[in-house]
Amino acid sequence: MLQLSEMPLRASELIKALEKRSAGAGGLVTFTGQVRPEAKSGSVSSLFLQAYSPMTENGIESAIAEAQCRWPLTAVSVAHRIGEMLPGDTIVFVGTASAHRRAAFEAADFLMDYLKTEAIFWKRESTSSGTNWIEPRAEDYSDASRWTEHK
Amino acid sequence: MTKLLYFGRLSDITGSAEETLTLPQDVSTAGELRAYLDLRFEAGGALLEPTVRIAVNNELCFDDMSLAGAEEIAFMPPVGGG
Numbered sequence: 402m403l404q405l406s407e408m409p410l411r412a413s414e415l416i417k418a419l420e421k422r423s424a425g426a427g428g429l430v431t432f433t434g435q436v437r438p439e440a441k442s443g444s445v446s447s448l449f450l451q452a453y454s455p456m457t458e459n460g461i462e463s464a465i466a467e468a469q470c471r472w473p474l475t476a477v478s479v480a481h482r483i484g485e486m487l488p489g490d491t492i493v494f495v496g497t498a499s500a501h502r503r504a505a506f507e508a509a510d511f512l513m514d515y516l517k518t519e520a521i522f523w524k525r526e527s528t529s530s531g532t533n534w535i536e537p538r539a540e541d542y543s544d545a546s547r548w549t550e551h552k
Numbered sequence: 553m554t555k556l557l558y559f560g561r562l563s564d565i566t567g568s569a570e571e572t573l574t575l576p577q578d579v580s581t582a583g584e585l586r587a588y589l590d591l592r593f594e595a596g597g598a599l600l601e602p603t604v605r606i607a608v609n610n611e612l613c614f615d616d617m618s619l620a621g622a623e624e625i626a627f628m629p630p631v632g633g634g
Contacts, residue, residue, distance in 0.1 A: 451559060451560065453557070453559060453607075453626060453628070455610065456607060456610050456626075459610075516632075517632055518631075518632045519631070519632065520631065520632060521628070521631050522631055522632060523559050523560030523561075523629070523631060524632075525560075534560050534561035534564070534629075536560075536629070536630045536632075537630060537631075537632045
C-alpha cells in the first residue's frame, strides 16, 4: 500500500492501519523518518519535496513488489510526504509485516534505501543561509548497493 | 505542442518548472532537444550532464530516442538525497 500526501502524515494511524491488515503476521517493523532541524548549511526553516506522478508512484510500487518477492511479507505500507514541510514533520513511513522478524527488518531497510536513493523525489531545503536543492550523498548510494550484491 | 517539465534545480535555470513548446524542425531526438534547450536557456551545459535523465511520456529514455509522438518530456536531475 502506497500513499503520497501533501497533508501531514500520522505514524500512529499508519501503524494502526498496518496492524489491522497484517493481523496474525507475528512480526511488524515500522520506520518513521522526520525532517531534521539541522543541515550542513544551517538551521532548517522548511523543506520542499517534489515528485513526478505517476513515475514516482510506479517506481515505489516496483520496489514494494521486489521486497514482496524477496521476503515473505504479509503486508507492506509506504507513505511519503510531498510539498512543503517543517522540521519535525514526518516525511516518510515504512511498515512491513511478516511471520519472520528478520524478513520484516530487512524488507523495511531495503525499502528505506530505495526511497533515499532511487525514488523520484527532489528535495529543496531552506536554511538560515538560503535555499538549496539537495542531491544524494555518497553514503546513500553505498547503503543502497548493499542489496544488489546478493542478486 | 509538447509539454516540457524541469525538475529540481533545473527549474532555477529555466525559470519555470513547466512550459509548452512547439519543437523546432531540426530537433527530432531527446539528445537534440537537450542541446537546443541548453543553448536557449544559456544553461552552460547543465542540461547536457549525463546525470540529468530525460523521460518521454513517463518513460526514461536515451539521447537517441525519437521525439515523434512525445506529449510530455521531463528533464530529471539526480533524485533523492539525505
